[in-house]
Amino acid sequence: MAFCVPLNRLPASEGIFVLRQIVNGGAGRYHVGGYGRVAEVCAEYVTEHGGAFISGDRVRRILVEEGRAVGIATDDAEIRARAVVSNAGIQPTVLSLAGPEHFPPEYVERVSALEPSLAVVGVRYIIDAPVFEAPIILAYSDQSWLDDDRYARLQGGDWPDIPLISIGVPCLFDPSLVPDGHQVAISAVFASPDPTSETSAEAIRRSEVVIDELWPDLRKHIVRTEPYTARQVSRMTRDAVVPGQGGEAIGIAQVIGQCGSTKPDPRTPLAGLYIVGCDAGGRGAGTHQAVDSGFNVAAMVDADLPLKTHERR
Ligand SMILES: Cc1cc2nc3c(=O)[nH]c(=O)nc-3n(C[C@H](O)[C@H](O)[C@H](O)COP(=O)(O)OP(=O)(O)OC[C@H]3O[C@@H](n4cnc5c(N)ncnc54)[C@H](O)[C@@H]3O)c2cc1C
Incomplete structure (x- = not known):
């Protein structure tokens, strides 16, 4: 239940890692306030540190200018940023929100072929x-x-x-x-x-x-x-942009060829666009790998595109 994949293709490296995490960390937990409270606490951290948190709005498009992701567009606003970090799923992000024309054909082919979890x-x-x-x-x-x-x-x-x-x-x-x-x-x-x-x-x-x-x-x-x-x-999670995909529980499946060293890189070939969440950058069971990815990708963005001194708070 922790993997949501056909068992014959679950790599031992992934299985052993996650089962150790579950057993050593205590299997089965409840976050007071529900799991959504974890996301709210993160959002509060962002606003307390000078960021803006906007909920209930849809990103319709990732803005691309001169070969770089420079922001996003909603129905009634454009927001520009030093990086776009998307957890809308690698397939919706690449194939729909940014658009396949901004990526090399072999990357588009690989992303299109990624298998969703059950x-x-x-x-x-x-x-x-x-x-x-x-x-x-x-x-x-x-x-x-x-x-x-x-x-x-x-x-x-x-x-x-x-x-x-x-x-x-x-x-x-x-x-x-x-x-x-x-x-x-x-x-x-x-x-x-x-x-x-x-x-x-x-x-x-x-x-x-x-x-x-x-x-x-x-x-x-x-x-x-x-x-x-x-x-x-x-x-509630990601748009269906590839046949058979959309309702997966844990993003792309943790199967041989799609996890560990073969998991997609959070850095996409489009400069300034990063994938975060279950599809790239993290390891573990469901929410664990999404959170692990969040920390890893934040460090990656900071290393690639450091804030200038006057932008820091
Ligand atoms: C029914 C169910 C039960 C689960 N049970 C467990 C469990 O017990 N334990 C566990 O660890 N994991 C569990 N999981 C898995 C866990 O929920 C996921 O692994 C985790 O939420 C993935 O995090 P994420 O950030 O990658 O994506 P998500 O949590 O799916 O977040 C993606 C977010 O992006 C938003 N979004 C998408 N497109 C757009 C857009 N165009 N504009 C704006 N926003 C957009 C979505 O609304 C969503 O809020 C379960 C999943 C499901 C479906």
């Missing part, structure tokens, strides 16, 4: 009784695992009897999330990252059969359910 889809359950007993629960059989062959069969409709299911119950870390006696739980199963694929709905349906069997009282206590699919994940 999608994680599921249901958020809001319930009026303490049904789930642990903050992180995994449900699986010895047939739940996916390699390339089993994933191809799944896409053709031949599913494992029991999909690999993870259930997170964040209110068991932070009771303030729900009224007394209530719970919020989020199920997660693998599906195709293609936002148009029907595997999202089928994965959710199959997970609910297992969940209903394991927790027969659940249905009696449901106040609300909120399913989420690859289409919704794509809307």
